[in-house]
Amino acid sequence: MATKLRKSYRFALRSSLIIFLLVTVLLIAVQYLLGRFDWAFIAISGPLVFLISLVIIQARVERFIYRRVKKIYDEVSLLESSSFSSKPVTTDMKTLTEEIGKFAQDKKIEIDTLKIREEYRKDFLGNVSHELKTPLFTVQGYILTLLDGAIKDKKVRDKYLERANKGVERLIYIVKDLDLITKLESGNLNLQQEEFDIIELVQNVFDLLEMRAAKMEISLTFDMDYEPIFVVGDKEKIQQVLTNLLVNSIKYGHKNGTTEVSIENLVQNKIIVRVTDNGEGIPKQHIPRLFERFYRVDQSGSRKEGGSGLGLSIVKHIIEAHGEKIYVESEEDVGSEFSFTLEKTSNNEEISIEESKLVSPS
Structure with missing residues (x-):
């Protein structure tokens, strides 16, 4: 005072x-x-x-x-x-009135912010509850069935235990994603910055998701042959970004579809990594909210595609933690393109992408 x-x-x-x-x-x-x-x-x-x-x-x-x-x-x-x-x-009454008016305006902004946060908290708790209760009730149902006597039937027992295990794995998956996004939003996650070849990393993710893509008859490919391109970042987290984007592309892709990764030069020693597919696409009204926690384009309660609903939110936070940008373009029944920027290293002085690929982000 x-x-x-x-x-x-x-x-x-x-x-x-x-x-x-x-x-x-x-x-x-x-x-x-x-x-x-x-x-x-x-x-x-x-x-x-x-x-x-x-x-x-x-x-x-x-x-x-x-x-x-x-x-x-x-x-x-x-x-x-x-x-x-x-x-x-x-x-001075005039000055005093101005100061009190400014104070009242500041408090109004604070109250409005608190209301928004309260709504966000309610939505968050509701979404967490919804995401957790489905696998919990599933696991509980299988266990209760086994306790009621089904455990004596070896075939039923093995089948129900396997399904219960899948429910537990889904719970672990959701909890891990919640823990990660909490650290990202609070700034408590330390990035392990290093130089790595982004081409090699994309190929590694292709290899990890090869079987998953094959089931959907979707091909994972580069748009051209690339020499090594070295960037700076947390290799593990960038791999998670690529994995999340490619998994989404596979989930919502059409059979015999294609998911293509391209890498282009930008100004100011940057590159842009694009993940493009010819899948279902996203309605325009959903695009502004795509990166919100638990937000789903499919608003039905079926959750047929699974996942924690945190994938794109995690992607956004990881990219922003690197001080970079992420972009999205999509059209229904045509496909989607997610792209993000990364900083190149000096190792690329001898290695360059075709000059014709020098563009600005969409």
């Missing part, structure tokens, strides 16, 4: 001047009625009245305004966190 007083004498000066003029006129009128004039008395008493009035009025204004405003400062605990409390108290 600031106790230094920033004084404003404007009100006191104006009031004292009015009193001075009134007293002077009154003295002249009285002396006129008495038939004699003492100009020396008027010259001394007028300024004396002005000074006395100035001191008294200023003191009363300070006492009235400062003490009452100080009491508000001290008693309203919310003011302690406001910039309003760090400024000197003023006896």
